[in-house]
Amino acid sequence: MSAEDLGAGSSGRLGQEFRTNAIVGNHYRIIKRLGSGSFGDIYMGENLVSNPKMQVAIKIEPTCDKAAQLYNEFKFYRLINEKQGFPNIYWFGQWDKYNVLVMDLLGKNLEDVFEACELKFSLKTIIQLTLQLLDRFEFLHSKSIIYRDVKPENFLLGRAGFPNQNTIHIVDFGLSKEFIDPITGKHISYRTGKSLTGTARYMSINTHQGVEQSRRDDLEALAHLFVYLLRQGKLPWSGLKAPTLKERYRKIGEVKVNTPIDELCAGFPEEYANLLRYSRSLGFYDAPDYETIKAGFVELYNKMNFEDDKYDWE
Template sequence: MAEELVALNPGTRLADTWTITRKLGAGMFGAVYLCRNDQALEAAMKTEPVDTKHPLLLMEANVLRSLDSIRDGDGKHFCRCLDLGSGATQDPATGQSKEFRFIVMSLVGRGIDDLVREAGGRFSPGTAIGVSIQLLNALRGMHDKGFLHRDIKPPNATIGRPESNELRLIYLIDFGMARKYQKEDGAHRRPREMTKFRGSAKYASISAHLRREYSRKDDIESWFYVLVELFVGVLPWAKAGDKEAIGQRKLRRLDEQQEVRQQAIMELLEGCPSEFGSMLKHIDELTFEERPDYESLVTVLRYILAHNRFQEHPYDWEVGRRFTDQRQVQSAGTQRPGGGQGGGVNQARSAGGVHPNK
């Protein structure tokens, strides 16, 4: 479908700058191409028809250009927008001209979804946590610039390119579903009463399933689901069925009956260090406008690495590690099938943020 929408042949030249080399793949609403400029700089070009019902590239360019101004370490997790323009192709069947938009971005490496699949469905503890810390830092940078991602999932995270010596750098990509949550004066936008579902059902937040307005909390909730999946290999609703069935499984965490709530938490955190419980508690208790405590979440993850002597580097894809064994986690109160919640689930969030078990 994407190739029928915008089909560019090798050698096609756009904006008198970019020459198409080959097709890399297809996104939701358009094709992605490898291109190069006159200085032999290779880049990725995304395309979409001008008349598409769901334009994504203008938002993506706006987000990337805003993120390019980040001067601290969080800015390294985003590729650069190199160009934004339009072009036209001729339909060979009808002879009619079809206009399209394009965005040119710096290249990134392989997707986390491909890498975790090669690793046997889950990463080693050190790699899972290391990747998640970098993703969280990327989200902090994006949120602090006033944007929500609204589609956090493994395919939207990649490593860097080996040619750039970036095998240990995680990129956050695909900002077509992003939304500005801050007004020009920095104030938080008021929530709409009802919104369309955004994101991917498997990783979407509870509020997304309820068609409520997205906030920073929802990006972080999706991030937490990614963390759990990378660590243990599966989410409890992975085979629940359609979007509505998945949403019902997640909603059990908010059930009126404490027993149902605790069971839902235990199922989600099975096989995880108990400290994951304190992180989930922090996320679930966030209000709509509240800033997540990114720094404390990172501190907890660093504590888990140190306490369990999990080795973050080298990452699994650097050495070709595969994991099929049952992992042993040393943290006191680790989630167990049929067992209690451990110290982390019931640990209250203090004014200082999220804390590991002492």
């Protein structure tokens, strides 16, 4: 969890109960509040027993909150089990009237970095990000997890000056779900009439239409994210006005359906149009062929003969 991806002026739900120097989980001291995430407030803290003292992120939510998500998030981090590209988890438990999750403190989120670069990433950087995120989602799906909330705000760099500073980390699993039942070993069933879960700008067409999400929807949402980066933050369905949120989501889905992929991806490497076509062609139960997808982007990267492997923000 990042210090930079949360507005310091956000209004927290926990009030002022967590003051500087408060101790949670026996040896994690709160330093300052960073802001509010989707399902709780987030603080910078430090591990008092590490040598030297290590800075951490501390995510806190009331145990009485009906929308409590921290245990769900902790469950998925435990399945991931300290894999590169995901924050390490140091402690989870109840403290007073709150659920607390202690994890790595990371760097800026991808949207903030994109804006700092004036919404202009080079093709070199976008291909590198594409390969990193395809790796992450291939791993998540291998663990029977669908993410269901693709957006650049949930993808964080490592902390500046650390060895992992250019590694993309996926955070915030509050909306994630297992698509294989751990008891029966069966894939979840195809359903319709589902409420929208995720971020409308990037979600798949099937999600807009109320279809239960599976691996294909994560991949399509990623493809929409890559096109967003290629088009410098300008998508045909951005900025649509409507009297209600439900109507705006309906309009966004309608524009996605009616925008030809060739038009959406015009002027960019065909690999991105092919990824979007492929993701939309997958069946509900299908596993994406990540090896073939990634091989195409590796070939594209090599063909471009870039002078170095540096990212734009370096």
